[in-house]
Amino acid sequence: RLQGDQAAKLVGYMRDGEFLDSATERVTVEAVTFNAQRNVFAVFAFSFDWQTDGKIAWEYEIQSVAVDVYPEPARLAIEVLCVVFLLLNCLSEIYDILECVRKFRVKEYLGSVWNWIDWAHFCLMWAGWGLWVQHARAAAAFDMRPAYRVLAAPASETRARFFKTDPAEEAALLGMVAAVRRLADGLAAYSIVTSICVVLFVLRVLKNLDFQPRMGLVTRTLATAWSDLVHFFGLFAVVFFGYACVGNLLFGHQYESMHTLNHACQFLALSLLAFDPNGMWVQMRHAASNWAMQLYVWSWILLAFFILLNIFLAILVEGYMAVKHDTERARGVPEDLADLLAHEAR
Known part of the structure; x- marks a missing residue:
C-alpha cells in the first residue's frame, strides 16, 4: 500500500538507519502476487549485488504454485490408477528377483544395469508420490485472509510514523508468504523428481523394446x-x-x-x-x-x-x-503385428 514518495522515504530511512550504506553487498526485494482467476500464487525475489568494480549485478527468481491441486476430479482418478500400475510393476520386479534366487541367477540380475535403472525408477516414483501427497496436504491446509492491514492508517498516525506496523498483522502476512514459498519449493522438488522419472521411464521403454531387432537399434x-x-x-x-x-x-x-x-x-x-x-x-x-x-x-x-x-x-x-x-533380414514390427492378428483370427 505504499505510494512512490513513501517508498522513496522508506529507502531514505534505511540509509539513515545504516541498513543501507557503502558496505552493503546485496539487497533482496521479495513480493507475492495472486491470480484469483487461476487461483495461482507467484513468489518473486529480485537481488541486487554490488560488485567490487562498481557494477550492480541483478538476478531474479520466480516460482508459481497453484493452491487448487485438483481442479478436475478426473485427475485424482488417473493418479490412483498410476499408483496401482506402479505397485503392480514393483510386484512383477520382485517376482523376477525371486525367480533369479530360485534359479541361482542373482549375480546375473545384479550385474544388469537395466535392473538398477528399474529400481531407481521405482524408488524415485514412490518418492515423487510422497512429495505430491505432502504438497497436496499443505495446499489443502493453506489459508489466506482477504486483507492484511500491516501499515497503520495514515490518518490516525503522525506524518513521521506512517511506516508503523501492526505486529500481529505483520506476523500473519509473513506467515502467509512463508507458506506460499514452502508450497512453491515443494512443488519445485516434486517437478524435479518427476522429470527424472520420465527420463528413466524412456530408458525403460528402450530396454523393453530391445527384444525386437528393428526397435532395439538404439x-x-x-x-x-x-x-x-x-x-x-x-x-x-x-x-x-x-x-x-x-x-x-x-x-x-x-x-x-x-x-x-x-x-x-x-x-x-x-x-x-x-x-x-x-x-x-x-x-x-x-x-x-x-x-x-x-x-x-x-x-x-x-x-x-x-x-x-x-x-x-x-x-x-x-x-x-x-x-x-x-538385423538386415530381421522382421519388422508391421510383420510381427500381422502375424499376431492372423494367429488370433484363426
Whole structure:
C-alpha cells in the first residue's frame, strides 16, 4: 500500500538507519502476487549485488504454485490408477528377483544395469508420490485472509510514523508468504523428481523394446559401441577439463563466462553446440594477448569440434552399421503385428 514518495522515504530511512550504506553487498526485494482467476500464487525475489568494480549485478527468481491441486476430479482418478500400475510393476520386479534366487541367477540380475535403472525408477516414483501427497496436504491446509492491514492508517498516525506496523498483522502476512514459498519449493522438488522419472521411464521403454531387432537399434548400437565410447569420453574429459582450466586462467579475471572453472566448463560446452563469436570475441580479446586468444579459440574448435566430435559420431556410426548388418533380414514390427492378428483370427 505504499505510494512512490513513501517508498522513496522508506529507502531514505534505511540509509539513515545504516541498513543501507557503502558496505552493503546485496539487497533482496521479495513480493507475492495472486491470480484469483487461476487461483495461482507467484513468489518473486529480485537481488541486487554490488560488485567490487562498481557494477550492480541483478538476478531474479520466480516460482508459481497453484493452491487448487485438483481442479478436475478426473485427475485424482488417473493418479490412483498410476499408483496401482506402479505397485503392480514393483510386484512383477520382485517376482523376477525371486525367480533369479530360485534359479541361482542373482549375480546375473545384479550385474544388469537395466535392473538398477528399474529400481531407481521405482524408488524415485514412490518418492515423487510422497512429495505430491505432502504438497497436496499443505495446499489443502493453506489459508489466506482477504486483507492484511500491516501499515497503520495514515490518518490516525503522525506524518513521521506512517511506516508503523501492526505486529500481529505483520506476523500473519509473513506467515502467509512463508507458506506460499514452502508450497512453491515443494512443488519445485516434486517437478524435479518427476522429470527424472520420465527420463528413466524412456530408458525403460528402450530396454523393453530391445527384444525386437528393428526397435532395439538404439540400445543395441550403444551396447556394441560401449567400449569405444567409454575410452572416448575419458579422452574427451581430459581435453575438456584442460581447456576449461586454461580459459579460466587466461580470461577469467575479466570475462564473466569464465570467471570460475564451472562457468568455463559451461562456456566450452555451449560453444560446441552454438558457437557465437559476437558475444565473447571482444571481451576475450581484451582479457588476454591477441595471439593467445586466437590460439586458444581456434585450437579448441579444431580439436573439439572437428576432431573429437567427429570421432564420437564415427564410433556411433560404426556401432550402428554393425547392428544394421545383423538385423538386415530381421522382421519388422508391421510383420510381427500381422502375424499376431492372423494367429488370433484363426
